[in-house]
Amino acid sequence: MLDLDLQVWTEFLKQNWLVIVVALVVLFLVLNFVKTVIKWALVLVIAACVIIYSGVSLKDIGDAVSTVKEQGIDKVAxxxxxxxxxxxxxxxxxxxxxxxxxxxxxxxxxxxxxxxxxxxxxxxxxxxxxxxxxxxxxxxxxxxxxxxxxxxx
Structure with missing residues (x-):
């Protein structure tokens, strides 16, 4: 996941900005209102959900970007x-x-x-x-x- 290029990340952020914002708001609320071990468990669950969700999406986006790039190069040639x-x-x-x-x-x-x-x-x-x-x-x-x-x- 770390070897994906910047274009894939920017495309992911463009397509999923709302999910990321909602996740950050929920994390902020959890950190401010919950003062126990449950707080950190919720933070980890939310972070894991975002990472799992982004991992699947980033792979799909990366494949799509590669396909479009190859088709573009073939067309230019x-x-x-x-x-x-x-x-x-x-x-x-x-x-x-x-x-x-x-x-x-x-x-x-x-x-x-x-x-x-x-x-x-x-x-x-x-x-x-x-x-x-x-x-x-x-x-x-x-x-x-x-x-x-x-x-x-």
């Missing part, structure tokens, strides 16, 4: 890939290929950088300086590479 492919079409005429002695190449445009090896079936793509990972060479990428070769001769 999908949008970035689509934008990068559109940018390849637009900037193909400006693409310049640099061949290295070790058989690798690098294609650059104002917004893209594609690196790979001759004959490989995958290339690394960077869009606006952000890596989009390794892509399998598709028709669009093949056309982009061929255009860069023509521009560099």
């Amino acid at each position: 999908e949008i970035s890939k689509t934008e990068a492919l559109n940018m390849m079409k637009k900037e193909a005429a400006e693409a310049k290929m640099t061949r290295n002695p070790d058989g690798t190449f690098s294609i650059t445009t104002p917004n893209l950088e594609v690196t790979g090896s001759e004959g490989a079936d995958k290339v690394k793509v960077m869009f606006h300086g952000v890596s989009l990972g390794e892509w399998k060479i598709s028709n669009a990428l093949e056309v982009f590479i061929q255009e860069a070769k023509r521009n560099s001769q």
